[in-house]
Each structure stands twice: as C-alpha cells, then as structure tokens.
Amino acid sequence: QLQLQESGPGLVKPSETLSLTCTVSGGSISSSDYYWGWIRQPTGKGLEWIGTIYFSANTYYNPSLKSRVTVSVDTSKNQFSLKLNSVTAADTAVYYCARGQVAAGYYFDYWGQGTLVTVSS
C-alpha cells in the first residue's frame, strides 16, 4: 500500500523559507506513470494547488506562488520536497503531498496526512 508522509518544521518565521519533504513508501517515486504534487489548505478554507513535478523533472507551479516556490525530487531517498521562500502569515496552512496519475486523468489518488505549518515570529 502506497503511503506518503510529510515532514518538516511546524513553525517558520516570516521572511524565511518553508521546507517540507514528502517520503514515499510502498512504491517507487521513479516511475513515468506518476507525478508528485503539493497542495495546501489554510485553516477553514479550501484547497490550493502549489506545484507538481514529473518523472522527467519538469515542474509546474501555481502562478500566484511561482516566484517563491521550488519542487524537487530525490530519487535515491524516494522523496520529493517543497521550498517556499519569503513566507508571510498568509502561507500558514496544512500542506499536503500527493501522487498524481499520469494516465486516465491526472488525478491525485494518494495523499499524505498533511502537516500544519504556521508562519509566525
């Protein structure tokens, strides 16, 4: 059974960089059948897609965050990561990592449990 687990600091200071890692277990991150994504959700609000990385290393980012975000993959560790720099209180949210299916519609079929990141001094 595939599992995804987010990890990283739960508290980040304003203007600093938010760094999260998603560890994938029960399957390989090195497959052209899938892509990997980050989604966030401020408390009490809806879902916002952050960015996506493919096996080819192609990345796509939400234009509203593009200048601040980087998604990367470490195949040796079966992990992918999110970096969001120059954070503000508006970046406080639960951050989810997820696996996307390349075939049959690109939907996210497996999600991590989510990790709350608070931006505060």
Next chain:
Amino acid sequence: DIQLTQSPSFLSASVRDRVTITCRASQGISSYLAWYQQKPGKAPKLLIYAASTLQSGVPSRFGGSGSGTEFTLTISSLQPEDVATYYCQQLNSYPLTFGGGTKVEIK
C-alpha cells in the same frame, strides 16, 4: 486560469436522500475532472476521476457525470458517514484548480 464554481456551498439533507453537487468550469475541460471527499482533520480522498469513473473502494452510491463545463457529483442515498466537504478539481490544464467546496451535513 480555469475557475471552478461549486454549488451549493452548503447542503443539509436527510439520511437516504439523493444529493447532487454541481461543479461548473469557466472553460471546457473535457472529462478532466475529479471529485474528492474531505472529512474534518483528514486529507482529501479521491472519489471520482475522469468525471465519472468511481475510484476503487468507493461505495457505489457515489456517482459522477458531465463533460465540458458542467459536472455533477451525486450521492444516491446519503449516509451519516458521508458528512464531509466535497471538492471538484480540474486537471485539464495548469494551473490545476479546485472548486470552493460543498459542505454536506445531515438534517
């Protein structure tokens, strides 16, 4: 960007009622639409993909239909465990976008 408008934003219905949620896209997205269920404190769970394909393990009372710009999620007989917020997502083009959500409660 493709905007997704869900309606209603809140829905209260009785057990065994038929429930329908609508998701409208600002431009055509073929069948590149997914529906997710999110319970409080939990990650979203995939219910429907490609607009109408039921994800493995999801009860058959959930169904999806539509293509182009108008889509529906139907729960044929609402159960207490279906209390949740439901989101649609378009996967036709980047940036990927979600609808605003529909919160479903039991009357």
